[in-house]
Amino acid sequence: MKSDPNPPFNTPSEGQQPAAALATPEQVASLIARVARQDRQAFEQLYRQTAPKLLGTVLRILRDRGWADDVVQESYLNIWQKAEQFDAGRSSPITWLVSVARNKAIDELRKHPTGRTTTSDELDDLAGKQATAQEHLEGRQAVNHLNRCIDELEKDRQDMVRLAYLNGWSREELASHFDQPVNTVKTWLHRALKQIKRCLEP
Structure with missing residues (x-):
């Protein structure tokens, strides 16, 4: 099956994070398997049940809620595209999901070791204070x-x-x-x- 590169919905922004739902490892693994077949309903369920866990992981690394929210959204895009790579024989489903998010967060930290790039408005405000x-x-x-x-x-x-x-x-x-x-x-x-x-x- 040809992979759809786009996730089936826009993940919530800050302040709209879904409440954690209880799910067994077997249920999460089943959802990942369905996501691998491009099941959009399963993807939404997977997000609702696991996003708080992934957000907590990313937030510990980046220490910035807005940045963490963005990285979690990008992580679920990766999950949507790479769900077929999950191997239940190698790791638990939650461990795999957390690994995707953790690696994405660390990649972001490598790209921006001192924090996310300042916005253009902030740069304008600081223009008079910039070094040569x-x-x-x-x-x-x-x-x-x-x-x-x-x-x-x-x-x-x-x-x-x-x-x-x-x-x-x-x-x-x-x-x-x-x-x-x-x-x-x-x-x-x-x-x-x-x-x-x-x-x-x-």
Whole structure:
């Protein structure tokens, strides 16, 4: 069956998030299977039953409700397009859905490590306070260099560093998120920062 690239409805914006509905893993897996066959009713049910869970995951990463809402909508677009890739033998349905949303959120964080791009209106308001073009260029080059150094870390270390130092996550939150002891998280961050410092040295 040819995949329809468009989701069957517009997901709610901030303040319109559906209340969580109870669903068993078997029911969620059944809905994903129906979504893989382009069943629009199943997709709406899947959204209503799982969106609060995915929003919570994304919000923990991005710490911005409006941004998180946008990423959740994009995540469900991915789910609509890739539902046939779900393999019940490899992961639970909720784990798969959360993984889609989490990866999307982390991708967004990599693209915008200091937060989502400022709107044009805000830029107009701040026009008189902006640094010179040369300072902007140097600042952008420094950010790009830092991102390249972070990208040289192992995958989990990349995510951990960005969540810790760009999003302000505590060591306890990181330990829970990565399912590691707090002391292990501290050790990983210490080693990662040493590697980044070496990379940044001229």
